[in-house]
Amino acid sequence: MGFDIQTLPWRRPLVPDWNRRYDALWAQLANADQVSQTDAATLSVEACVLANQRLGPLEQIKINKLAARLWKVAASGTLRRVRIAIFGNATLSLFAAHLKGSALARGMLLDTVESDFGTVTAFAMGAAQSTIEGPLDAALLSLDATAFARAERLLDIVKDAEVREAAAERLRALAVGVRTRLGVPVIVATVPAQPEDAISSIEHALLGSPARLVAAVNDEVRRGAEAGDWLMWDAAALAGEIGLHSWFDPVGRHHAKTPFASELCPIAADHLCRVLAAMTGKSGRALVLDLDNTIWGGVVGDDGVDGIQLGNGSAVGEAFLAVQRLALELRRRGVVLAVCSKNNEDVARRPFQEHPDMLLRLKDIAVFQANWVDKATNLKAIADALKLGIDALVFVDDNPVERERVRQQWPLAIVPELGEEPAYFPRLIVASGAFEHLPLAAEDVLRAGDYQATVSRQVQRDAAKDYDTYLGSLQMRMTITPFDRIGRARITQLINKSNQFNLTTRRYNEHDVARLEGDPAFLAWQVRLSDTFADNGMIAVVIVHKEAAVRWRIDTWLMSCRVLERGVEQTIMKELVDLARSQGCEELWGEFLKTERNALVTDFYDRMTFKPVEPAASNGDKRYVLKVSEFALLKSFIEVSQSA
Amino acid sequence: MKLMDQSAILARLTEIVRTLFDEYDGPVDASLNAKAVKQWDSLANVQFMVLVEQAFKVRFTVSEITGLKNVGELMQVIQKKLGH
Structure with a gap:
């Protein structure tokens, strides 16, 4: 397994019926003003669920549109509404569209207002009127290196200090200006270093280099964040995680003034939404x-x-x-x-x-x-x-x-x-x-x-x-097979390793197990289970001794704890009882032999509707019997196939 | 992604057009261009080209992006890049 952060690998894989659910939701939101408050709550949750998956490019576009539409539904249910202004010196519209979808995945409904391209300075300094209407929760200031670039002679220690100070001051003036004029917290993005600036290994030690300028800006972003002047979005750190060569796309830059490769919008938007989530109390506690x-x-x-x-x-x-x-x-x-x-x-x-x-x-x-x-x-x-x-x-x-x-x-x-x-x-x-x-x-x-x-x-x-609904949705399939050569090693391993869900904890070696294969006096089952997620492999072993035609005794019953609470034991018991009945057996006997570790199954036979035959022994052992004719059907959500 | 014929390329482009320009309900064929689609502005075009790049796992040059006149020309560029 590799790790590719661009695929947002912490999100669940796309559900198979994603498009159907999306279409249904989209249709329900068709008339924004007719959605009731109760419906809005339910629809919001569904929207979050659909957004918070590993989306392909087209699904991502759909979610962005859905988020924009959901914003218009006045009562937003459980979602936190957040409205931010975006200031930048590059084309951030595409990023803004993705922010809406990404916010949805983190339980927020986001709306964005972008400033006109290139008016950041004028606005921040009070020279331009605000075109922003309506309430805001925050503003994003995302500038690239060109906002600060000023080429001076290299190796000039005075000029180097001047240029870096001027860049830091400019950043501060912009951030504080936006904050003052809008009266909301400002999130300032750090500036990733261009790969084209990495001419030598000593860029950061070269007075007057572009790398030093960018570093000065980022230092100022950190200082302000530490002092509580603004919040910080570490875009530079994200660019580093992804790799600068992937982050910067010169084609997009020249063609459309996009600040970073457009296909990275989902991960970049999610990364900023993390900060918004933290701001609005949506982070994990x-x-x-x-x-x-x-x-x-x-x-x-x-x-x-x-x-x-x-x-x-x-x-x-x-x-x-x-x-x-x-x-x-x-x-x-x-x-x-x-x-x-x-x-x-x-x-x-x-x-x-x-x-x-x-x-x-x-x-x-x-x-x-x-x-x-x-x-x-x-x-x-x-x-x-x-x-x-x-x-x-x-x-x-x-x-x-x-x-x-x-x-x-x-x-x-x-x-x-x-x-x-x-x-x-x-x-x-x-x-x-x-x-x-x-x-x-x-x-x-x-x-x-x-x-x-x-x-x-x-x-x-x-x-x-609705646990039953859940069990149904797992589409579990059980296969019951008599002991055979193929299963022998795993059966032996389960018999010798299982401690918790093990009624008798009898240990048998591989030789014993082999002898049970085809022995007519025994019914020896290996049970496998698969579901929509995985093939769980062999998860249970049952050995029944046919002591007499009308009386069978359950010698061994053990299960893997991975499949607890899923109705597995009820299903196996039903199969066992059916078989006993068809072969003329009248009574099934079972026993619980207490050990240090099998407290889990103390009441197993009670749950299986067996009757205790005597009070528990002083060491905790218990014996039970079931009249096969009196067996009450137990609920099961598992489809069973038996092979001879 | 090799061995895609014209119709397969068009089918995939159609899916992108329908998703991105969901208000457009006219035909999607080789003659379609941005002027015919209200939602197809310069920003949407950036997004469109990125989606095409992702769908076909190709990269366009600056001159290719700026030189394209309609879907038909785009299909030709894609075919060329896929090695037909």
Whole structure:
């Protein structure tokens, strides 16, 4: 996997029915003045969802138009309306059009007013009348090097200082002038250095060079931002990230006076919208972290504290350390940290307490939600505990299914894509701009600690209202196959590795597994699951001993925790019962053998409508029976195919 | 992007024209030019050319951009660049 920031890789891929949904939305907005306030709220959210995807060039154009139309709908629902004036000495209209679409992706509705080309100075100095009508929230001042260029003799120390001072003064005068005349905060863009100015390696040490002039301007932008005179958009930093040769397009420059390559409008506009989002309080305030395979490698419930990959000694472990390092850096800036993990709470907490390489400790985590409840529900609990809106949460989870689940339930939560490679997780989180911020104040730096004290942990057990709809949308397909040679290695691995969703924790070696292939006294199933996102591969193993024709005993039932809460066990049980019934079996017996790690399935057979045959043994073991004829059908959203 | 015939090129250009100039409902053919389309001003032209560059993965020179008279000429330039 590579990393190309131009594709906005932190955004979700385009949904397959994007164009259909777009057309539907566009039609509903056809008559702006007839949209009711309630409709506007719903339509706004849909617009955000469509905008916040990895758009192709044509989709981007459509979203820009949609945003412009949405602005005209007076009641904008949940979207924050922002209106900015744009001052520049190049053609910024195209950029402005993209700003509207990019703002939409970040939960804002943006309108822009551009100053006439070349009138910046006159306006700022009070010589020209303002042509800007209506309220404003901010102004952007985006100038390129030609606004400051003044060629003087090289190597003249006095001239060099004069020219640089004059450039800085000019920048300051323009920024302060705009601010004074409009009475709104000014965002000043830094100036990227032209590749054509890089004649030698010593440009910055060459008195009177163009590079020194640009540097002087940028220094002044930084100074003013630090002093609180204006806000700063670091266009130069973005140009550096992209590469100056891509950023500057001399053809477009000569042809249309565009300040940078026009195909970069989406990333450039998004980058500025980060600053607008921070200005209007739309940035992420809390980082909600999944645990397994997100901040450490492996599954702590299965691998144990000693078995997870973290830290020195392993390349993968180093990558996860980098994720934790980023979390701590964000915390330093006032971002609150929370955990949202499908785990037993004590198991999930253990690495924080015991693993020597963990950088994150329990004291760093304001809310710790480790349970088996749906993550969308847990996210709401975290938001409530922190007294934050759900759109202030940034949910970081390596599992695309969990991300999609959260997006469906909370379309305005910030959920960056993470890709397949943990080494890129920190880069994607940062590039997403979710944590863009303005100059920090002392209270920001203290914030993370404050939350710690006030948060009361709460768990919401009520299942999300439309969880069934979600499960349906996953289009899950299950394949049940008897044990065979191909599956043997993976079956053995699951039998010996699964600890949490494992009713009996009986371990069998590859030889044992091979003997079960084709043994008529046993029913031995390997179960695979795929959905719209991925082929999850083998996710469950069930071994049933046909002790007698009318009585079967479930010897082993285990599942991967990746597919919990999706109705997998209900579906397998239905298939098992159907088969038992057709073969004349009357009773299914099951047992729960308690271990340190399988608390998750304590009530498994109760949920499967089995009846306990005796009170639990003193060691916690429980035995159950199901009269096959009394089996009540369990709800399932999975299409099953059985192969002999 | 090789081996595109005239009609395939026109089809893709049509998609761009329809998206960018969504208020224009006249025919899109080789004779179409900016004058016939109200939304096709100089700014839109910049955007149009960028979209064409992205769609065909080609780059235009300054003289090509300034010299084009209509969609037909644009199709010829694209074909040339795609190596026909």
